[in-house]
Amino acid sequence: MSLLIVTCALFVGSHLILSHPLREPLAGRMGERAFQIVYSVVAIATLVMVVQAWRSMPPEPPLWAVDDPLWALASLIVLVASILFMGSLVGNPALPAPGAAATAQRAPRGVFAITRHPMMWGFALWALAHALVMPTPAQLVLSATIAFLALVGAAGQDVKKAKQMGDAWRHWTARTSYLPFARQFGGAAPWGDTIPRGHALWGGIVVWLIATWAHGALGYIAAGIWRWI
Template sequence: MASLIAAATFFVLLHLLVSGTRVRDAIAAKIGDGPYMGLFSLASVAGLAWLGFGYAAARNAPWNASYWDITPATRHVQLGLMLIAVIFIVVGLTTPNPTSVKQEGALDRPDVVKGMLRITRHPFLWGVALWAAGHLIVNGDRAGIVLFGAMLALALFGTASIDAKRKRALGPKWHAFATQTSNIPFAAILSGRQSLKIGEIGWWRIAVALVIYAALAFGHPYLFGVAALP
């Protein structure tokens, strides 16, 4: 358990206390953006691997008590959240977005705010948040709470961290983009700053997400040793 907690702490703090702060700016100013991104990527991969191995070792340990169990209702809720999560993640990864790494230039496009960005400017992270929340619902054991709780916290606080980083780096360009969009999904639409246009998202993106969702749902017992479907 100690290794899992240490891995979760390292992975979360690496992103929240380094990536999105002035610490990142200071390091990049000294060694350059390229070397910084290389070192940060290596640290992230190492942290993610540590987290995975720590969870694998902890999930079957005798002390890994469970505080709640999966039920038919929570299983169906989780499956619904996973569908939305996969759509957000796939669309987020395939949509030009100035909040993504090395995509700040998207702000120069007059039509940058379209599709999923009308819903949220952080679709990938909100997808991760939904994925983590859904898994927390059906994984009430201590190891699961640490793993999925850490990923949920990282995704939610990560949106604010990226916003702060982009604001420092891009100034007025970022302000114009931020005022047209929202961090919280659908907030810009509900406030009247945007309108929902599903067609702009790209039906091919939604189709890819559905295929990935089906593959994960049916392949879950082979990939992770636990059935996702009833």
């Protein structure tokens, strides 16, 4: 457990440090391409360390009973996470693309009307679902690590993008929310805007079906609808 906690701390710490305080000085000195290579190597190496530490944990008894209703809830959460993730791949000004500033001027619709960080919240929801149905200390540490990195990273991304994109990003943040559905509950935006677009909805369903099928096919616990088919 100590090794798992240390490797998780390295994984999160290296991501946050390289993504924010060290990004500009290192990228300026090394060049953007070289920095991306270093960043990717560090990310992969620390992730492998986390996975190896997690796999080396001895069997642990679950902290609570997991029944079919809890599995159904977790499966629904993963479906929502998949829709958020697929929706985040199109029309996302947070992604490094040449037209990001122009994209930020568009009216937020679909998953971006829910939150301006649909990808990060998708990761956090994925982590929550796994914690619900695999309630062991090791899995809770791993899920907490992923959720923390996603949500703290999203907050840091707001600061970084404001520096990089200036008024374009500030205009985007003024019409979107960090917390899901915050603008709808506050009466600042209509609920109809949050209906996922086709690529998010159908793409998310396909990803969910494939991912949950693969969960059982690869030798892990059967997940999603495949538990009952």
